[in-house]
Amino acid sequence: MSSPADAAPAGAVRQGSLREINLALLLGRIAAAPRPPSRAELATDTGLTRATVSAVVDDLIGGGLVTEVDPTPRTGAGRPARGLLLASRGPAGLGLEINVDYLAVCVLDLAGEVRHRTVHRADLRPASPAETVALAAELAQRARADAAAQGLTLAGAALAVPGLVAADGVVRLAPNLGWREVDVPVLLAAHPPLTDSVPGLPALVVDNEANLAALGELHAGEPGATDFLYVSGEVGIGAGIVLDGTLYRGARGFSGEIGHLPVHPEGHPCRCGGRGCLETYAGQEAILAAAGLAGTDVAGDAARLARLAAGGDPATLAALGGAGTALGVAVAGVVNLLDLDTVVLGGTYAPLARWLSPAVTAEISRRVLTAAWHPVTVRPTVLGADAAAIGAAGSVVRRVIARPAAWLAGAADPGTRQGLSSAAAGGLYSAPDRRG
Amino acid sequence: MSSPADAAPAGAVRQGSLREINLALLLGRIAAAPRPPSRAELATDTGLTRATVSAVVDDLIGGGLVTEVDPTPRTGAGRPARGLLLASRGPAGLGLEINVDYLAVCVLDLAGEVRHRTVHRADLRPASPAETVALAAELAQRARADAAAQGLTLAGAALAVPGLVAADGVVRLAPNLGWREVDVPVLLAAHPPLTDSVPGLPALVVDNEANLAALGELHAGEPGATDFLYVSGEVGIGAGIVLDGTLYRGARGFSGEIGHLPVHPEGHPCRCGGRGCLETYAGQEAILAAAGLAGTDVAGDAARLARLAAGGDPATLAALGGAGTALGVAVAGVVNLLDLDTVVLGGTYAPLARWLSPAVTAEISRRVLTAAWHPVTVRPTVLGADAAAIGAAGSVVRRVIARPAAWLAGAADPGTRQGLSSAAAGGLYSAPDRRG
Structure with a gap:
């Protein structure tokens, strides 16, 4: 789907794009840094002015994406600067996996920490796709409540299935589940929304389980x-x-x-x-x-x-x-x-x-x-048997980090958020990114 | 290897780079155009000024990379403009293939036309690597003479072998030829130079035959x-x-x-x-x-x-x-x-x-x-049994088109050209580009 900026007039896009680029640049640096960087270090690293860095960092803190921590005492002259790190409250990713003999659900925060994890073992082959999706939706609701209790907001969901998934989220064939042409977004739309979907970020992605597990291994393994x-x-x-x-x-x-x-x-x-x-x-x-x-x-x-x-x-x-x-x-x-x-x-x-x-x-x-x-x-794999669910949740989190402006716009105006049921019906379903 | 610009001082690089970019941009457009474009069309296509286009095109014509042709008569008002197309004399690529039961040699001009083609059938398994390379070098000399008689200068060579080739041109293993750890650049250096090597363009690349044939299919199939x-x-x-x-x-x-x-x-x-x-x-x-x-x-x-x-x-x-x-x-x-x-x-x-x-x-x-x-x-494949040799020669030609400044520098000062024997000894051997 398009980002909100795509619909804005040309002049506004340029101004907006610059802010979006700086938000994503600085959040990306904070996410990748081995220890919490200071504002001054970010300015040196990126070549942005200190004033720009401070303004952008204030936006990131205000939107709940970043927190500022006191430095650990160190030797040497000068007042040690405060460090910036990804928020442990705020946006999180929901990862789901439907497999032949289990359902897995997990929540990852921005820093990639697992904050909720459920594996429900059951032979799902006798169940209909609608029954299995209903069970997944129920487990997801519990995960959402647990996340909310920890101060986390689910910014999107990704669902792993063991089969061939078309770009529109329809599972063409999952032979071992006995699924053929199962429209997962439509089935999920019959249930309460799984996440607080954010305009500009996909509410739901459906993908092959091995692909999502490989992404988990690439980023968290x-x-x-x-x-x-x-x-x-x-x-x-x-x-x-x-x-x-x-x-x-x-x-x-x-x-x-x-x-x-x-x-x-x-x-x-x-x-x-x-x-x-x-x-x-x-x-x-x-x-x-x-x-x-x-x-x-x-x-x-x-x-x-x-x-x-x-x-x-x-x-x-x-x-x-x-x-x-x-x-x-x-x-x-x-x-x-x-x-x-x-x-x-x-x-x-x-x-x-x-x-x-x-x-x-x-x-x-x-x-x-x-x-x-x-x-x-x-x-x-170091990720264990539910690697696909962790990879799925991680893919949501990486999208928030790549497009913080979308999250901040939603945070400023929670009324624009849509639940997944209306999201799926209204076309908020997104295909996986072609490149990872 | 580095392009010549890499060794120049920083200020000079910038000026030189701009010219290199424009040369490559316009030559690339001329190569890709379905019919010979005029200077005016190139200016419109690229956003460069007409003066810049004319200066760059004059360089390309002067260096023997492009020729100007009279337009075919057309209806409509105005004097029809002259069209630009790749030169049918000037730089060409030498492609070689050593396989188990044949040697193939071909020369492609800039436009990708095959100007020379030899397939020598023989069971090469009883021959030593040095004997086989000597035979390839002899066939290449005939191809070079034939190319010279047609007004073509060989700007580089690529050699296809049916095996695993390391980045330094050593054939690690070609089991069906019985080759193991064969240093092809060193063996070739014992023979007269195959090509007029040009600083900034690789004199010789050794690559797997299926890779080169696939590149041939991609670009000429x-x-x-x-x-x-x-x-x-x-x-x-x-x-x-x-x-x-x-x-x-x-x-x-x-x-x-x-x-x-x-x-x-x-x-x-x-x-x-x-x-x-x-x-x-x-x-x-x-x-x-x-x-x-x-x-x-x-x-x-x-x-x-x-x-x-x-x-x-x-x-x-x-x-x-x-x-x-x-x-x-x-x-x-x-x-x-x-x-x-x-x-x-x-x-x-x-x-x-x-x-x-x-x-x-x-x-x-x-x-x-x-x-x-x-x-x-x-x-x-539409390329026939010697697709790898054609793909090899095509890879040389595409490098000339991608880096015309290197060729032009050599054309202006033929004394800087080196034969392959000295080139191989002096490290002019290059690995295949990592991306195609």
């Missing part, structure tokens, strides 16, 4: 990784591809379907219609079946597998070894193709990484041409 | 394709990945090793050390073996296979069908992963595309999740 494959193992297997520090979405936004890389081309039939897809060898159900646990309740099974493996259960260890080999075959192909230096194991693969990684690494060593010169790191 | 997989079938199988109109090179420049995507993980052993790689099912030798032609001279075998297939030979048709299926399994995986809308068949796959494409398309339809909504186009 181990620092320094800019080219990696994030593999999200659930009942299905998705991937987020980060190239040059940017999430690669593909020609039409449908990249990352690693679960349907064929590892045994005439092997097991797959729900997608193909045969021998990775998912049928290394998806959660395949692992459970190989471990002799088929048919048990799928929710919570990663923890059960981890307990059995830690206890040395031979069938579980063999199942995880086989899944790791299949995953390694597919991942080695991806690394040969894309020349990535890091593979991050996420979703249920994170708690199982200890038993999956050796086989994955073995297949990479065996099959990747450049592995002899450039070892490939295989490691679990 | 069918217009409009911006997200595609270029698959180059030779004895090995390489791929060039174009995303958003840019060649994707990977974290360390080694992307595109599609030949080692496993299609039957415990299948045929591969030269790379893995098993069941695509190459062992759809590489040229695998096709020949399946067609009952194993052990025949590999050079020229694509033409033989095409003749046999056109004549209905059942063994050849079965071999091509099997190779197409294996290729389709791998390509479907790549499309699922990267969400590309076009697959271009190059190398020996181009003349065989008629028999390979049906199986490739069938596997895509069967395995790609989004194929039902977004059909994937599978087509042969």
Whole structure:
């Protein structure tokens, strides 16, 4: 959608743009600084005058985006300056994930701290899309109330689903959930608003879960990784591809379907219609079946597998070894193709990484041409099993930091805020940014 | 390497930069125009004054980059203006390809016309790297003489090899040629210079053949394709990945090793050390073996296979069908992963595309999740079997067009030009541009 400035007359846009640029510039510096910078340091860093910095910082403080803290005492001459840091009250992001065997909800504040986190385990395949969305909306309401009690206002929401999401928020296909052409924004519009939506900021984004988890890993995971494959193992297997520090979405936004890389081309039939897809060898159900646990309740099974493996259960260890080999075959192909230096194991693969990684690494060593010169790191995500919800909430927070003027306009005139129900109906739904 | 301006004092850089920017801007417009633009049209298009346009255009004409042509008569009032187009004499690019069973050399002029083209067929596996490079250097000398006879000066060279090329031009590994750690710039330095190298323009770039062929397809192939997989079938199988109109090179420049995507993980052993790689099912030798032609001279075998297939030979048709299926399994995986809308068949796959494409398309339809909504186009390259050499020469020409000031400085003072032998010894070797 357009920012409010787009609709203003040309002269006003220029004046407004300059203020918007300075607000975003200084808020971005404050967000990225390793310790709270002073106004004087910001002026030196940016080349803006001290008067401009002070005026802009006052706006950021007035709007609840930044707080000023007393300095820690230090040695040396001169009165130490007060430092600026992101507000721990004020705007926050709501992240939601609907997956096959759980719903996750979290709230992140501007500084990226997790302020609320719920994971609700249930096999959601028997539920209709409307029932599942209703459950997500209910959990979101509790998160919103908890956020409000902490002085936080939800500035937007992002929802992760394990499937192909079109630019209008319609889930084209989520085969493991049994969803096809599910219009999530319309379903959500039947419920009370999830957030205090702000004109100029998207009220709701729907995106693929592996994409959002990869964004979470990029921004909140181990620092320094800019080219990696994030593999999200659930009942299905998705991937987020980060190239040059940017999430690669593909020609039409449908990249990352690693679960349907064929590892045994005439092997097991797959729900997608193909045969021998990775998912049928290394998806959660395949692992459970190989471990002799088929048919048990799928929710919570990663923890059960981890307990059995830690206890040395031979069938579980063999199942995880086989899944790791299949995953390694597919991942080695991806690394040969894309020349990535890091593979991050996420979703249920994170708690199982200890038993999956050796086989994955073995297949990479065996099959990747450049592995002899450039070892490939295989490691679990540091974000845990609900990485996609955290990545989703983080994407909301990064948008507030990138466009503080939109938040400030809403803060000055709360009457302009709209609830999500009217927002969705009125077209406030936004597609994910093309570049990350 | 640095451009000459980088070494000049700061004040001079600014003045020089402005001229460089205008030279590049106007030459770029002339190169991209659908018909020869007039000076007046260039002024309107760019917002530069007519005086500036005329001064810059005079420089471009004086340096042999642009020529002025009489207009075709047209109806309407006023004296028709003279049009500007890229010179058909002057700087040109030398493209070379060393592959397993042929050497290709070509010269492209500024307008992208092929002015010289040689394909020398021979099985190069028994030859040492030094012998093969010597043969390439000899063919390049003939091309240079032919170019000179046409009034063309070679402004640089690019060499395509079927392997992993490090940033310093060393071929780390070209398994099907049997090359490992071959320092191509050093080997070439033992021969007379290939080109009139120009300070500020790279004398030599060494790059992966599929990457250069993909760049050729992007710039000289069918217009409009911006997200595609270029698959180059030779004895090995390489791929060039174009995303958003840019060649994707990977974290360390080694992307595109599609030949080692496993299609039957415990299948045929591969030269790379893995098993069941695509190459062992759809590489040229695998096709020949399946067609009952194993052990025949590999050079020229694509033409033989095409003749046999056109004549209905059942063994050849079965071999091509099997190779197409294996290729389709791998390509479907790549499309699922990267969400590309076009697959271009190059190398020996181009003349065989008629028999390979049906199986490739069938596997895509069967395995790609989004194929039902977004059909994937599978087509042969329009550039023919020496697409990599054409892409290589085109990359040289595009650099001249992007940096005309470097060429003009050399044209004004031919004494500053260096031959490749001294250039390579003196560090004039350049890595491929990171972004295409």
